[in-house]
Amino acid sequence: MDRLNVALIGAGAIHTCHVEGLRHTPGVHLTALVESDREKGAALARRYDCRYYVDYREMLRDKDIDAVHICTPHYLHREMIIASLTAGKHVFSEKPVGLNLLEVSLIRQAAAEAKGRLGVCFQNRHNPTSQAIRQQLREGSIGDMRGMKASLTWSRGGAYYTDSGWRGRFATEGGSLLINQAIHTLDLMQWFAGGVSRVKGVVDSTLLSDIIETEDSAMAMLRFTNGAHGVFHATTCYSTDSPLQLEIHGERGLLRLEESRLWRITENERTLLACDAPPEGDAKCYWGDGHQQAISQFYAAVREEGKDDYATLDDAARAQAVVDALYRSSQMRQWVDILP
Ligand SMILES: NC(=O)c1ccc[n+]([C@@H]2O[C@H](COP(=O)([O-])OP(=O)(O)OC[C@H]3O[C@@H](n4cnc5c(N)ncnc54)[C@H](O)[C@@H]3O)[C@@H](O)[C@H]2O)c1
Structure with a gap:
């Protein structure tokens, strides 16, 4: 499989753990950043040398994007996960996937019809x-x-x-x-x-x-x-x-x-x-050091049928x-x- 192009939505406190995780995962590349705060988003996209979108729905129309990481506030997860799966992308979402079990069941319906994988960040x-x-x-x-x-x-x-x-x-x-x-x-x-x-x-x-x-x-x-x-x-x-x-x-x-x-x-x-070793970079100690592992295991599963060591x-x-x-x-x- 060729290089996988990844878009990250939401560049707040946790996003650097995802950027680092992607940097340490062979065969994946941070291609786009989506952030509703225009000033922050544009500056970070320059730092990461990637495309910048203010609206995630516009990013989802980009056929180059293979996978989406969701790092936004909780109330946006359900709609962003469902829209990304429906657009044919793989999705790696921060926890929780939704606000409650009802939202989880709505995601389940979309996931059942999607060809992309859905992984959830339980890095611990x-x-x-x-x-x-x-x-x-x-x-x-x-x-x-x-x-x-x-x-x-x-x-x-x-x-x-x-x-x-x-x-x-x-x-x-x-x-x-x-x-x-x-x-x-x-x-x-x-x-x-x-x-x-x-x-x-x-x-x-x-x-x-x-x-x-x-x-x-x-x-x-x-x-x-x-x-x-x-x-x-x-x-x-x-x-x-x-x-x-x-x-x-x-x-x-x-x-x-x-x-x-x-x-x-x-x-x-x-x-x-x-x-457990303390995490590297900007990550807080209490988040643990598992984001890199969680992200690389997710992409191992995306690339190879049967490799299912992800949440x-x-x-x-x-x-x-x-x-x-x-x-x-x-x-x-x-x-x-x-x-x-
Ligand atoms: N796995 C962990 O240990 C861990 C640790 C911290 C946070 N998290 C999770 O990460 C997620 C984000 O938390 P955070 O602390 O980084 O939040 P945050 O508030 O610091 O960051 C959220 C970012 O999303 C952006 N945003 C909001 N609406 C948007 C939209 N419509 N489109 C694009 N960007 C938008 C905001 O501008 C902000 O930059 C939450 O689900 C949280 O539970 C997980």
Whole structure:
């Protein structure tokens, strides 16, 4: 296959991770940038030596473009994904693919008729520690899973929301902590356990309740399909961005992720299994170093049938189902079942 020409829509905070990811992926080329802020978009297009569009629909008419990366605010994802797939492009979208499961099902209809692939950016799956956890669970090194706990304590101040036209509002972000930050943690939990069957949780705004209409804190119990249960706590009201703490309790020991290091702890041993390196360039530590991996695996799948080591719409739907169920559970103060 010849070189793949890529267009990136939305040149905000995360876009540099995509630019770097593309730069490190052989056979792909950043050919166009779409950005509604004309001054920023034109300047960046000059820096990247690529075409510039202000309107993504005009870019989609460009037959040279093979694939589109979507890095815009959440409320634009569904329409941009569907339009790009309908125009015959491959799509690599930032999470979440939509504001809720209803939007995911609309995307599913378009994806079923499209010939392009749709990949979703759950880059933390590619962390060495995540890969090692999956391998340990596959090998059964700690026996059957009994439980899992995760604690995500990050810091997002008022300015993060007030300086942005879309964050902190249901109509444009779809929620905050759960759908934006903790969706990665919930995705890892459901991926490690092989699915979530029901949840009960409390989701609320605390420190930022005067600033955002969405949530900044959450706690929940999860019941996994393998019968184990999960304890989840997350907030963006801490004073710094701490590395994710996650522990899996098995019948013969623990897998413990702390300080970006994965340990296996049994009665007789404490073994360091893997370590996540800090990301390069402009990327923030808490985003991890996985964008390059996620992007190169996606293009490996685009190029070669059968190479499917990337997060698909089905994966995104599973994470979104947990997020949606937690919002619903908190409103109703009840357990909410998640359909398989
Ligand atoms: N995977 C991760 O770890 C990670 C980390 C941060 C952000 N994200 C995701 O990336 C996406 C963007 O987040 P961000 O923090 O970069 O947001 P941002 O607000 O910094 O950037 C969004 C950009 O999109 C542009 N834009 C808005 N409407 C547009 C339109 N119609 N056409 C073209 N450009 C448009 C804005 O001008 C802005 O430059 C979100 O989905 C977010 O959840 C993912």
